[in-house]
Amino acid sequence: MNAPEFTIVIPTRNGERYLSATIESVLAQRYPHWRLHILESGSTDGTVALVQRYLSDPRIALHSTPADQPPLDIIGNWARILQLDLSDYLTILGHDDLLGADFLSEIAALIAAEPSASLWVTHFYLIDSEGALIRPCRALPARLDADAYLLGLHMRRFESYATGYVMRSADYVRLGGIPPLRNLLYADLLLWYRLSSLSYLACSPRYAFSYRVHAQSMSFAMPLSDWYTASEEYLRALETSEHFKVEAHRKAAYACISFALKRAFYRNLAKLIAEGDAAQRREFERVRREISARAAQAGITSYYDWRSALLRLMAYLPSRRLRRALIASLVRVRRSAQRAQADRSRPSSADRQ
Numbered sequence: 001m002n003a004p005e006f007t008i009v010i011p012t013r014n015g016e017r018y019l020s021a022t023i024e025s026v027l028a029q030r031y032p033h034w035r036l037h038i039l040e041s042g043s044t045d046g047t048v049a050l051v052q053r054y055l056s057d058p059r060i061a062l063h064s065t066p067a068d069q070p071p072l073d074i075i076g077n078w079a080r081i082l083q084l085d086l087s088d089y090l091t092i093l094g095h096d097d098l099l100g101a102d103f104l105s106e107i108a109a110l111i112a113a114e115p116s117a118s119l120w121v122t123h124f125y126l127i128d129s130e131g132a133l134i135r136p137c138r139a140l141p142a143r144l145d146a147d148a149y150l151l152g153l154h155m156r157r158f159e160s161y162a163t164g165y166v167m168r169s170a171d172y173v174r175l176g177g178i179p180p181l182r183n184l185l186y187a188d189l190l191l192w193y194r195l196s197s198l199s200y201l202a203c204s205p206r207y208a209f210s211y212r213v214h215a216q217s218m219s220f221a222m223p224l225s226d227w228y229t230a231s232e233e234y235l236r237a238l239e240t241s242e243h244f245k246v247e248a249h250r251k252a253a254y255a256c257i258s259f260a261l262k263r264a265f266y267r268n269l270a271k272l273i274a275e276g277d278a279a280q281r282r283e284f285e286r287v288r289r290e291i292s293a294r295a296a297q298a299g300i301t302s303y304y305d306w307r308s309a310l311l312r313l314m315a316y317l318p319s320r321r322l323r324r325a326l327i328a329s330l331v332r333v334r335r336s337a338q339r340a341q342a343d344r345s346r347p348s349s350a351d352r353q
Helices: 016-027 047-052 074-083 103-113 146-154 169-174 187-197 224-239 247-275 278-298 306-315 320-345
Strands: 006-012 034-040 060-064 089-092 119-127 133-136 166-168 201-212
Touching (some): 119 187, 146 247
Parallel strands (some): 034 060
């Protein structure tokens, strides 16, 4: 078997803070057969200048939209992947995520061991904005069919982000690329389901990349109304799938959406507590009422709980100083719990090899 050739794609806008470390993690790969395409559109920081420093390496290419054209949104930028000269295998890397030095080596070995699979991935770490470990991901089995994989994601037994998955480029093109859900929320899950439906997903037990969790990421910064719209789009896309022919699968998907929407409410309310003014509180109430009506019609329930109600009360406290003190206390408690969880679930030295 010939050594696999990989295309790595980094879509970005205003990625200057983290992008250098991400590119360096690609350059550090011990496996030599790769090309890197950086898809940039509409950056107003130093992203373009940063990437240009790496273009002396012939394996790296920058694709920027012309300055006299409107910037592409995230859907339009990712759609350009279909226009690239792709190698046999493709992986998409978040502009703030990191590959371990053995990521491609591990994937190449996994492809050799599981040549019939249609999607390959390794285990990974969740890291914070400074690169510190939050915790390892939840463990995945060595093999999963599409239904078991998606059900596990919906039941939160497994975790999935856009980074770390490798597919045949021909399969990605044949499926039309990533589904154009609002802001691409849930689009990766739908894509991984469709790809694994072609055969199955194979997973290495090694921890070979890191996904960065921070407040500037798209999923954290997304407006609540967009979050809900993407949720509806995702459920509509699954309506025509084989997966939804099983009632237990349908229920798990709706429960997953309710849980994720609840977390989105928490984040938006925390921001409202820390920074909100009267106009922002009125806008939140308008969006909350709109989502409530749409969710009731769609059958999405249990997304607004007592914690949301408590945070909403805190957001209406008259003293901004008191509101900020309360939210700072909640953040400290959460970070302490995350550190404790990371310590409890830290992988062994054998897993890190």
